[in-house]
Amino acid sequence: MADPQPLLSQSDNQQENHSNDHQQQQHEVKSLDDMIEQTIGGFGWAQLVQAILVSLASIFDSQQAFLSVYTDAQPTWHCTNNNTTTTTCDSRRSNICKLPKSDWAWDGFASKTIVSEWGLQCSSSAFIRGLPSSSHFMGCILGTFFVARLADSSLGRKNMLLLSCLVMSITTSITILSNNVWIYSLMRFIAGVGRASIGTCTIVLLVEKVGRKWRNLVGIMDFFFFTAGTVxxxxxxxxxxxSSWRAIYLWTSVPALVYSAILYFLVSESPRWLLMQGRQEEAMKTLKSLSTLNNDIKLQKSVVYLHRRETSKVEDDIFSSIKDLFQRRWARHRILALCILGFGIGLTYYGMTLGIGNLGFDIYLSVVFNGLLEIPSFFIMYLLIERWNRRSSLLITCVLSGIFSIAIILADEELEKIKIGLELASFLGACTAYNVILIYAIELFPTCVRNFATSMARQSITFGAVLSSILVSAGGDDNNKLLPYVVFGVVIMCCGFFVVCLPETRDVPLFDTMEEQEEHEDNNSVVV
Incomplete structure (x- = not known):
C-alpha cells in the first residue's frame, strides 16, 4: 500500500513554496522603480524607437520658442535716390525714425517681417515691439497652471503631449491670417498655452520608460532634438x-501636425502613470512591449502586487496631490528654490538667443552658432551629472555664465569677435544649466506630482524668457544694446546660489508617492 505521507508533504511543500514566492516577490519588488529596473532596466530597440518618437516633439518646441528672432526682427533698409530734403541719409548711421519716409525704403518687400509690414520700427514703446514674443512665453506660463496637472491625473503624459502639439500647430498655422500686431500677439499667446506642456511631458515620458541607468541618456537625446529644432x-x-514671415509659420506648423498623427498611433503611455491610475492591463501591455524579458508570469505578478500597493495611496481628486505638495514644507521649499533657479537660467538662456541681433552679427549664423553650441553642452552635462553632484554642477555653470555675460559690456567696442565669443561662452554655461535643471527637477519629486512640479520649474524658465524679450527690445536703442547682458549675468549668478537650498539627488531612485519620498529621505537623513 502506498504511503500517503509523500502526497501530504508535497501539498504542504507547494503551499509553502507559493507562500515563499509571494514573500520573495514582495521582497524583490518594493516599488515601481524596482519593477522598472527588473523589467525594462535595459535599453532595447523598442525603447530606442519610443525615445526617438517622443523626442521629435522637442524639434517643434524649440522652433516655436525662437521664431520671433526672424519673424519679429527689423529688416535692413537703404536710402532712396529721391532725397529732396536737406536731411542726410546714411543707412549705417542714420536713425530711421528721424528720416522722412520718402528718404528710405526696406531692402526687399514690406511684408518680410511684422515690423516692416505693420510699421513697428518706430514704435515708441519697447513693450509693443516685444509684445508678440512676450505674449507667447506668457501663454506658456499660464498654460502650465491650467493644463500641466492633467498630465499627472486624467490625461496622462502621452495625451497631454498630443493635445499640446495639436493646439500649438493649429494655432501657428492660423497665425498667418493675422492683419495687425494685436491679433498676431493673441495667436502667439494661444500657441504658447498649447506649447506649455510639450517640453515637460517629453522629458518625463522619456525618463519614466527607462531604468535608472539610462535616464541621462534619454535626457541627452531629448536635448539633442531640441537643438536640432534650433539649428x-x-x-x-x-x-x-x-518670402513673407508667414511662410516660416507655414513651414513650422505643417510638420508639427503630421507629427501629431505619428504620436497618436505609435507612441505608448508611461507605464508608471498607468499603474498609478489603476490601469493594470494597459500598464502590463506597455511593459511587455518595452521589456527585454520573456517571463510574462513574473511580470504579471509584479504588476498585480504593485497595482494593489500603489493605487491604495492615490486619491481620486485631481488636485489633491497639488494641495498635498504645497502643504508639505519640504516640497514648498523645493518648488520655490527650483523656480528661482530656473528663472535666472531662463533669463540668460533665452536672452542670449533672442538678443543676438543686438551684437550686430548675422542673425542666421548667430542662431546656428548658438544652436550648435548646445551639442558640446550635452557632453559637458553628461560628464557633470555622471561624475559630480547636481548642486555643484548647477552652481558652477550659473556662475560662469554670469561672469561671461557681464564681461560682454567690458569688451572694447570694436572687438566684435571677442563679444560674440563671450556671448557663446555665457550661452554654453546657461544651456548646460538648463539641461541639468530639467533632469534635477524630475529627480526631486515623486510620480504623483512629477509632471506638475517639473512644469513649474520649466515655466519659471519661461518666465525668464518673458522678461528677456522685453529687455532685448529695450536694448534695441544704440545706447542700450549691451545693457541687457549685464542684467542677464547678475541675475543668473544670484539665482544660481539658491541651489544650496535643494537636496542632492544623484543615484537616488525615482519615487511614486509623497510618502515614499519622505520615508526614504527620513531614513537617509536628507536635509530639505
Whole structure:
C-alpha cells in the first residue's frame, strides 16, 4: 500500500513554496522603480524607437520658442535716390525714425517681417515691439497652471503631449491670417498655452520608460532634438528669406501636425502613470512591449502586487496631490528654490538667443552658432551629472555664465569677435544649466506630482524668457544694446546660489508617492 505521507508533504511543500514566492516577490519588488529596473532596466530597440518618437516633439518646441528672432526682427533698409530734403541719409548711421519716409525704403518687400509690414520700427514703446514674443512665453506660463496637472491625473503624459502639439500647430498655422500686431500677439499667446506642456511631458515620458541607468541618456537625446529644432530654424528662415514671415509659420506648423498623427498611433503611455491610475492591463501591455524579458508570469505578478500597493495611496481628486505638495514644507521649499533657479537660467538662456541681433552679427549664423553650441553642452552635462553632484554642477555653470555675460559690456567696442565669443561662452554655461535643471527637477519629486512640479520649474524658465524679450527690445536703442547682458549675468549668478537650498539627488531612485519620498529621505537623513 502506498504511503500517503509523500502526497501530504508535497501539498504542504507547494503551499509553502507559493507562500515563499509571494514573500520573495514582495521582497524583490518594493516599488515601481524596482519593477522598472527588473523589467525594462535595459535599453532595447523598442525603447530606442519610443525615445526617438517622443523626442521629435522637442524639434517643434524649440522652433516655436525662437521664431520671433526672424519673424519679429527689423529688416535692413537703404536710402532712396529721391532725397529732396536737406536731411542726410546714411543707412549705417542714420536713425530711421528721424528720416522722412520718402528718404528710405526696406531692402526687399514690406511684408518680410511684422515690423516692416505693420510699421513697428518706430514704435515708441519697447513693450509693443516685444509684445508678440512676450505674449507667447506668457501663454506658456499660464498654460502650465491650467493644463500641466492633467498630465499627472486624467490625461496622462502621452495625451497631454498630443493635445499640446495639436493646439500649438493649429494655432501657428492660423497665425498667418493675422492683419495687425494685436491679433498676431493673441495667436502667439494661444500657441504658447498649447506649447506649455510639450517640453515637460517629453522629458518625463522619456525618463519614466527607462531604468535608472539610462535616464541621462534619454535626457541627452531629448536635448539633442531640441537643438536640432534650433539649428533647423535658421535654415527654414534662410530658405524663405525672400518670402513673407508667414511662410516660416507655414513651414513650422505643417510638420508639427503630421507629427501629431505619428504620436497618436505609435507612441505608448508611461507605464508608471498607468499603474498609478489603476490601469493594470494597459500598464502590463506597455511593459511587455518595452521589456527585454520573456517571463510574462513574473511580470504579471509584479504588476498585480504593485497595482494593489500603489493605487491604495492615490486619491481620486485631481488636485489633491497639488494641495498635498504645497502643504508639505519640504516640497514648498523645493518648488520655490527650483523656480528661482530656473528663472535666472531662463533669463540668460533665452536672452542670449533672442538678443543676438543686438551684437550686430548675422542673425542666421548667430542662431546656428548658438544652436550648435548646445551639442558640446550635452557632453559637458553628461560628464557633470555622471561624475559630480547636481548642486555643484548647477552652481558652477550659473556662475560662469554670469561672469561671461557681464564681461560682454567690458569688451572694447570694436572687438566684435571677442563679444560674440563671450556671448557663446555665457550661452554654453546657461544651456548646460538648463539641461541639468530639467533632469534635477524630475529627480526631486515623486510620480504623483512629477509632471506638475517639473512644469513649474520649466515655466519659471519661461518666465525668464518673458522678461528677456522685453529687455532685448529695450536694448534695441544704440545706447542700450549691451545693457541687457549685464542684467542677464547678475541675475543668473544670484539665482544660481539658491541651489544650496535643494537636496542632492544623484543615484537616488525615482519615487511614486509623497510618502515614499519622505520615508526614504527620513531614513537617509536628507536635509530639505
Amino acid at each position: 533647423s530654424l535658421p535654415a527654414i528662415a534662410y530658405m524663405n528669406r525672400d
